[in-house]
Amino acid sequence: MLIPLKDAAHLLNQGHVVAVPTETVYGLAASIHQEKAIAEIFKIKGRPSNNPLIVHVSSFEEIKYFADTLPPFTDLLASHFWPGAMTLVLPVKKELISSSIRANLSTAAFRIPSHKDTLELLKLTGPLVMPSANTSGKPSSTQATHVETDFGKEFPVLQGVDSEKGLESTILIFNNKWEIIRLGAIASEEFTDILGYTPLFQKPQKGEQPQCPGQLYRHYAPKAKLQLITSFSEENTGFIVGFSNKNYPDNTKLFSLGDLNYPEIVCANLYKILRELDNNQIESAWVDMDFPREGILITLAERLEKAANK
Numbered sequence: 125m126l127i128p129l130k131d132a133a134h135l136l137n138q139g140h141v142v143a144v145p146t147e148t149v150y151g152l153a154a155s156i157h158q159e160k161a162i163a164e165i166f167k168i169k170g171r172p173s174n175n176p177l178i179v180h181v182s183s184f185e186e187i188k189y190f191a192d193t194l195p196p197f198t199d200l201l202a203s204h205f206w207p208g209a210m211t212l213v214l215p216v217k218k219e220l221i222s223s224s225i226r227a228n229l230s231t232a233a234f235r236i237p238s239h240k241d242t243l244e245l246l247k248l249t250g251p252l253v254m255p256s257a258n259t260s261g262k263p264s265s266t267q268a269t270h271v272e273t274d275f276g277k278e279f280p281v282l283q284g285v286d287s288e289k290g291l292e293s294t295i296l297i298f299n300n301k302w303e304i305i306r307l308g309a310i311a312s313e314e315f316t317d318i319l320g321y322t323p324l325f326q327k328p329q330k331g332e333q334p335q336c337p338g339q340l341y342r343h344y345a346p347k348a349k350l351q352l353i354t355s356f357s358e359e360n361t362g363f364i365v366g367f368s369n370k371n372y373p374d375n376t377k378l379f380s381l382g383d384l385n386y387p388e389i390v391c392a393n394l395y396k397i398l399r400e401l402d403n404n405q406i407e408s409a410w411v412d413m414d415f416p417r418e419g420i421l422i423t424l425a426e427r428l429e430k431a432a433n434k
């Protein structure tokens with residue numbers, strides 16, 4: 125159920141959970157001061173309690189208040205990428221951020237979203253935790269209707285412009301250098317000019333505790349079985365997740381991510397298309413992985429690999 129800004133702020137301040145559009149994906153919001161609402165988020169998402177939440181605020185001043193220390197270049201990263209699709213994991217003053225949010229770590233993740241309505245809301249409520257508004261493991265929501273599919277028509281959703289980027293934020297942590305622990309809507313090369321180096325993506329190794337606990341879990345997956353391929357022959361009949369500027373064999377039906385020459389649009393369509401497979405009760409689909417691994421297409425490839433990995 126779409127609700128206006130004032131009602132959303134009121135519900136959140138009263139300790140309820142509200143879905144909120146952001147420029148990356150929709151979030152399920154709760155006030156950082158409302159433990160019952162935070163517990164409710166873990167429950168309705170089916171999220172393991174050892175997977176911490178991102179704290180969203182409307183200003184860098186608030187982040188400085190929570191942070192214990194600021195690693196080198198934090199100010200520059202903040203002024204360049206916030207408000208926006210960057211999340212920084214920072215050491216925090218533990219007494220200020222509850223252990224349920226941090227999953228008992230000594231750090232917390234922070235982001236200042238750029239979505240106009242989200243920022244307005246944050247000014248009325250103060251800091252909000254916001255995991256992506258999907259049941260755990262499923263594709264994230266980029267439209268209010270996706271939130272309804274996962275949580276029901278009665279679930280309160282702040283009305284506003286749908287998510288424009290369609291990929292979650294890029295998460296960085298400082299270990300001697302800044303490293304990417306979750307690929308996202310900002311490509312790694314976009315940090316090069318600010319940092320003087322390109323932060324590497326630390327892919328979690330098998331059997332090793334990942335730096336980003338969420339990377340442990342299966343993600344972004346529709347019910348449909350996805351089979352990743354790089355070339356098509358007449359044998360590949362059925363459904364294809366692919367691109368509008370390419371040709372596929374006859375006897376196939378294309379679920380188009382859009383034209384590969386426009387990577388932002390392709391990424392913005394990803395979760396909508398994965399959800400459409402389920403809406404159409406499709407059991408299996410081929411995925412065209414024949415695209416360059418550059419810029420945010422690297423994130424696209426990683427999301428598709430995760431979605432296919434059951």
Ligand code: TXA
Nearest residue numbers: 148150151176177231232233255256292293336337338
């Ligand atoms: O774009 C986004 O980041 C969206 C929108 C709603 O802001 N939010 C989002 O939240 O993607 P979620 O909960 O779906 O993913 C957050 C990720 C999880 O993988 C979690 O493990 C990681 O952030 N995370 C949170 N706190 C952390 C911490 N202190 N250290 C390492 N990773 C952390």
Ligand code: MG
Nearest residue numbers: 255256264292
């Ligand atoms: Mg998520």
